[in-house]
Amino acid sequence: MATPGHHTLSVFVENRPGVLSRVCGLFSRRGFNIESLAVGPTERTDRSVITIRVDCTRHSVEQVVKQLDKLIDVIDAIEVEPDSAIERELLLVKVKAEAEHRLEIMRMAEVFNARVVDAGATTLLLECVEHPDRLAALEELLSPYEIVEAVRTGRVAMTRASIANETARPKLNILG
């Protein structure tokens, strides 16, 4: 849900041993609260991106970003503005699906662009790549059938292609 105080940060880091624990350690040390975290490679083999969803009700997001920027292995930390970015997350969900409900569930999956990736005698396994809010909505709609298991990757984000940037990863303006 788009709650005030919740922000998505895109942290561009050097691909070095220990960098993830430096970033995560910073969050626990400074009392920042991580909601979701996704790490993966980028277009460059020596760089990774850590996408962090952070609850900033106690701290300003500026303070979080500045502390991240202080880490030597962090090349850039930016807040992703929801309006100017595409945010996606992958959900795998196993839902109880007795014969009489199967079609109904599959139709619902279609509406959410979810795919049935596996089926058992009494369950269906769906995969869905969508905005996290949409995944939450899907989960809610599936819950009456009983969700056996659900796992999400944590969100990743990228500035929209339609928004012109001088550089692909704009440097945060800390000079205010």
Added chain:
Amino acid sequence: MSDSALDQARKRTGRMTGAEAIIRSLEAEDVTICWGIPGGAILPLYDAFMRCDHSIQHVLVRHEQGAGHMAQGYARATGKVGVCIATSGPGATNLVTPIADAFLDSTPLVAITGQVPTHLIGTDAFQEADITGIVMPIVKHSFLVQTVEDIPRALHEAFHIASTGRPGPVLVDIPKDLQQAEFDFAYPATIELPGYSAEFPEVPASIAAAATMIAQSKRPVIYVGGGVINAEASEDLILFAETLQAPVTTTLLAKGAFPDSHPLSVQMPGMHGSKYANWTIHRSDLLITIGARFDDRVTGKLDAFAPGAKVIHFDIDPAEISKNRRADVTLLGDLKRTLPALREAVVETRNAERLADQRDWLTDVQGWREENPFRYMKGEKLKPQYIIEQFDRALKGKDAIWVTGVGQHQMWAAQFLSIDGPRRWLTSGGLGTMGFGVPAAIGAQQGCPDAYVVNFDGDGCFQMTSQELATAICYDVPVIHAVMNNGWLGMVRQWQELFHDERFSETNLFGTIPDFVKLAEAYGCLGLRAETEAEVDAVIEQAIAERRPTVIDFRIDHDEKVYPMVPAGAASHEMIDQVWDNDWVEEGV
């Protein structure tokens, strides 16, 4: 090292072991002295210290914590990077306290630790500790070196990171097998750290905004932190303050950054600062914050701190801006650039008419200062403040470096010493490390052999690191350790008396304190004692004259407290002051 020798050290190439490469890298960084203790995982480096020709003095200490604090004392007294060395496991963990201290007080420190051989990492091998993991939250950066070829680059980056921007500690952990491996050494000429920069662009709009704020202010105050000392910007600060004709308050870390004897100085703010500093801040309409970080010991209750003031914040660390107190204008970057730039922008507006507007403010400040000096009451027993005043007098006009432990004696020294230059007051502020004094003073003296170095210590602090008297004797380091011996953990006792109904839980050291004169003599130091005022001058004179490692046991009044005081959580202008009215001081300002 001379420039040409340094140049040569940086251009050196050749086949060598990783251990020798560490030494060659230290030479290339112009390191002339380091502190440490050998052990299994760092043995190849120590072997190379003996085997190779080199220009580095290694000082063998008695506990790795001592090595770290000595490197800190050296760094803070000289402005150079301090280097300490330890073995893996317990050697490395003993460095944790000085590393944390250097982190909180922004001291440039490079700690080199041996690590178990790469094939044993992660196996809980003998003396294995994940030191890069342990120190992660208290270093500016750390390296666990992965290949022998990486040793020069890691050290080069470590020195660069430790000494630039906001200085801090960097740890370089080097597995034993890499120290033994051979490779072709060449010192990197460049730094490749895309995620690190200590440079900030000039922002003319911020200078203009700050200048406007200054022009509109009637009651400005300059609040100075340790950043001024790290930036070597004391001269620029003096010019700036004199141009503005604004009072200057210097935090515990900044003592000496602006002369205590300057007419614009209102000394230290905060918990045990001067009433006039706290009142000046409280009444100000503009807080010009320079290299300071709104620490809770300065601000007291944060939302009652300088409640009517706008804030201009100079700093080199963007994360300090608006961390505790929102800044209205930010000036990021090197103070050597930003301070003169703002001065330039305001100098023409500081005409006689404008300064006349500010005259009432300076008169108020002056009045508060005259009516509320730091003071103490003489009694039958020896007062610590008297000892500090006598030391101050005895070394007036000489190059003196004052070092302290942490506690009451530290606050008395901060209040009663008059220090007029930077890097002449070394104390543990942020971390508040008892035991800092003895080793930090030794390191400072080794960096400044001609200075008179005095360590004001408490009996509790002194016993935490007194083993380093052996180091002082070994290397003939003539620090005077003036122990304010009250037989108590005095500052804790003061809090117990004031805030815990005099329940003196576990703070009485009396009866278990060794005879410090005999202890000094056992190490080969000069041991002296003074129990009355009449005896003070003679021991000070003798200690200064003999110029050798000395311990003076000053038996002080155990009931003496540090006043004035802002109780924890109170607003900083609400100070208690027992001696004169034993009550809350009226707000009065």
